[in-house]
Amino acid sequence: MPVHASAVANCKTEPKPAVCKKATKAKSNKTASVVSRVPRRTSAVPSFGQLYGLHGVDDPLDLSSSVALVLDQDTNEVLLSKNPQAVLPIASITKLMTGLLVVEAGQPLDEPITITQDDKDTEKGTGSRLAFGTTLTREQMLHLALMSSENRAAHALARNYPGGLDAFVVAMNRKAQELGMADTHYVEPTGLSSRNQSSAEDLARLVKVADGEPMLREFTTSKEATVKVGRRQLAFHSTNGLVRAGKWDIGLQKTGFINEAGKCLVMQAKLAGRKLIMVFLDTAGSRQADPERVRRWLDSNPQALQSSSKLQ
Template identity: 60%
Template sequence: MYKLAVAAIFTLLFVYEPAFATGASTGESAGAGRPARHTVKKARVKRKDLAQAIADENRERMVRRIEMVHGKRKVVYHRVRRAAPEVFSRSAGDLAGLGLTQDPLALKSNVAFVLDQGSSEVLFEKNANVALPIASITKLMTGLVVVQANQDMDEVLTITDADVDRLKFTGSRLRVGARMTRRDLLHIALMSSENRAAAALGRNYPGGITAFVQAMNDKARELGMDDTRYVDSSGLSSENVSSARDLAKLVAVAHQEALLREFTTDPNSVVAASGKPMRFNNTNYLVAQPDWNIGLQKTGFINEAGRCLVMQAMIHGRNVIMVFLDSKGKMSRTADAGRMRRWLEALNPANLVEPAADAATAAVSAVTGSSAAHAAEPVPAVATEAPAAH
């Protein structure tokens, strides 16, 4: 009898336990329903908080920097507000309407200029007289001023807090306090577009950065670069402006300096920072391509300038200077260089013929006897975000 009673109790427990569990899980009982609804409510609040956090992150962020205060290193945080994507995507050339200019080669650059280095014949031209931000193309003038000033290339310079970028908040592998020779700083400024290196070069010029920028502008005037203005040695400011025609003059003069030719075309190099070896790579992968014969080059990019590229190269037995400004897309400037090279290779140097143009490019015409192909140039004023220098 006792065994039968125990068996009956266990049977009742197995029968009612699933029903109780089902009721609790579906919220059928009043007691179980409230906690379930409360849990869902809390989960929704968490998702809402997460969405808000993501939105806040998109609006602003904190940037960690190390500054020197009274001779001691101090960690500080700067709040940086991010601009709207549509503002970032529009360059000064876009704002000036240069994107409306069509050309026979369908280049992705708003500005293009190609010159025969030997004869000074203009082979291709598109918006070449418009002054625009030039980003790190600026460093080519920085290198020219340093080399022609005959400063001691073996002098050891120190990266200081003054060399840290507080305009664009770009990063750098060169820490504050790093010690390098002027030669190595010039090397990575030209080859890898190192901003702190370029800043240190200008700061260590006789008279400091103010005198250095003045020397840059004086050299520009000397070379007849009337559309050009410099305000820093790195190109981070959008107020460093020039036209493609002016930059072709700069490339021609810079190409005469052996050190500039070497440093701008090295695919990579190891330099010493405070005795520690560091490898840097070239920002232009074309210098390592066996089918290119590049004598000098420099790349540049900030949002206001777009992707920029200047080069001196041997193409089909001819030395040419190519300038591409305000290109859209990370690989577009080098792709434009490839398009231009293929066009030049297809031409007979003794009798250049303009590439075929459709109705949309009817304004493009060949200049008889000049061996030149010109793309129609609009003459809108450069937007105030990127003031031209005259």
């Protein structure tokens, strides 16, 4: 049977934070009582998940994420869920939709794109190793946006989309609607804005579609890449420690972080011979900890792979 923690439904914020509906506790074999845990977080700025009290929702695996969803990619069988309908900021998970639109647009991958002042982060004031004036191909920009979560690269890709940045954001939301992502809303292509929001159920749909694009699979799972910037060779690396360690069979992934979102991770990985989609939002502590908890749980409880619940 699947493992469920409480689902927080209709916690939607388009674009302002809304009040979450009261969460109810689901029974589990672990304990019959409700256990409220202190969030394992060092950031002084509370995430939306903290503000909504989602970290306090008990779950049998003692996850450090406010939101979690694990399902079989081929059958849609839900193996684990915790607040799967809660709508939260998704940070750079946004770039998975950005990458999907870039690939589907079919623009020349060898076309040069230049980083300009328009690509400066005015939302969070973050820096970048791609200086203004840097010119790379569309393919290189996409690689860095997906592997290293390069914000200027993602913004430049959207800016060079047919119709420009505004048309790109419209296309992002239109694509979300086409995929049935009813709880998802985008305002920009990088994930720096906390108004880019979604639910675990919606993101699972996005991962399933993105996994069908070979380039997205390749770029999100590569460990490192080197690009020539001026006279220098710059090495970029994956933001996902699980990818860098090489001990998982990961087909596609994307990480994210801003204070409002906490640490986020979506990925498709093969465990116990099945392709599983995993979504973890607003994680306190190590981003790798909850996937490892899930893997140990599945290894020790093979009956957990027999589920009757399906994501519609």
